[in-house]
Amino acid sequence: xxxxxxxxxxxxxxxxxxxxxxxxxxxxxxxxxxxxxxxxxxxxxxxxxxxxxxxxxxxxxxxxxxxxxxxxxxxxxxxxxxxxxxxxxxxxxxxxxxxxxxxxxxxxxxxxxxxxxxxxxxxxxxxxxxxxxxxxxxxxxxxxxxxxxxxxxxxxxxxxxxxxxxxxxxxxxxxxxxxxxxxxxxxxxxxxxxxxxxxxxxxxxxxxxxxxxxxxxxxxxxxxxxxxxxxxxxxxxxxxxxxxxxxxxxxxxxxxxxxxxxxxxxxxxxxxxxxxxxxxxxxxxxxxxxxxxxxxxxxxxxxxxxxxxx
Numbered sequence: 340x341x342x343x344x345x346x347x348x349x350x351x352x353x354x355x356x357x358x359x360x361x362x363x364x365x366x367x368x369x370x371x372x373x374x375x376x377x378x379x380x381x382x383x384x385x386x387x388x389x390x391x392x393x394x395x396x397x398x399x400x401x402x403x404x405x406x407x408x409x410x411x412x413x414x415x416x417x418x419x420x421x422x423x424x425x426x427x428x429x430x431x432x433x434x435x436x437x438x439x440x441x442x443x444x445x446x447x448x449x450x451x452x453x454x455x456x457x458x459x460x461x462x463x464x465x466x467x468x469x470x471x472x473x474x475x476x477x478x479x480x481x482x483x484x485x486x487x488x489x490x491x492x493x494x495x496x497x498x499x500x501x502x503x504x505x506x507x508x509x510x511x512x513x514x515x516x517x518x519x520x521x522x523x524x525x526x527x528x529x530x531x532x533x534x535x536x537x538x539x540x541x542x543x544x545x546x547x548x549x550x551x552x553x554x555x556x557x558x559x560x561x562x563x564x565x566x567x568x569x570x571x572x573x574x575x576x577x578x579x580x581x582x583x584x585x586x587x588x589x590x591x592x593x594x595x596x597x598x599x600x601x602x603x604x605x606x607x608x609x610x611x612x613x614x615x616x617x618x619x620x621x622x623x624x625x626x627x628x629x630x631x632x633x634x635x636x637x638x639x640x641x642x643x644x645x646x647x648x649x
Contacts, residue, residue, distance in 0.1 A: 382509050385419045399493075400495070401495065416505065442501040519649040523644060523647060526562050533559055571647075587628035598617040
């Protein structure tokens, strides 16, 4: 329940009519259609996601919902490119991923500043703290988020330009020869890397190792959704498990960022108390996520792939 509330807090709307219209609009399709050409299908999916991301940011929109949605669409395009990579040469792949990384990097600080306010509110509620006693800390985080919206509005045209460049390159993506074996190998590779990263998390217990594992879980989650018609039971159970792990790991990341901001800010009794609370919460979140991960990644890669009829 906590992670659902937290997820909602990370996507607060500005209340504008444009934001409400985006919120109610249908999200673009992500799954391939069974029986179609894989390369053509992936190009179509990428175009849908890129168009949606650009639409969200039109008018230099820096509302929390718009930025969150655009960043999500960008991640989906990156997952599509990862699946398509056997048919792409390295220079093209790196060029495309570079443009998408640049777009993400330009919106990342804005997203992070907004999330920290929501994470702070969640910490207040879960810790049973009196909000009034920490109002100065919250106001400081809210002021940073507000200033970030003002400053980063000028970044949006460059983000749109990067996304438009990727979209314009779609006809040049050499995916006609992409076959089922290529997709199977990519999904198996992502699963194997996630499995290895999880083992590393258990050994080193480092926040950056955990963050890397979280990204690999997220990448696999998107790949499962893209190929959902080809999985036994449409991959429902696998998709639900990876989503659950991703949500837990995402909350851990948000608490980690908030803790870092509190540590870098003014040294007060309140900030010290909250940092102490975060230091108790983080190990629990990591354990819950890695326990779920150990169950999910228990099958070896070969066994995992038996559910894919591709």
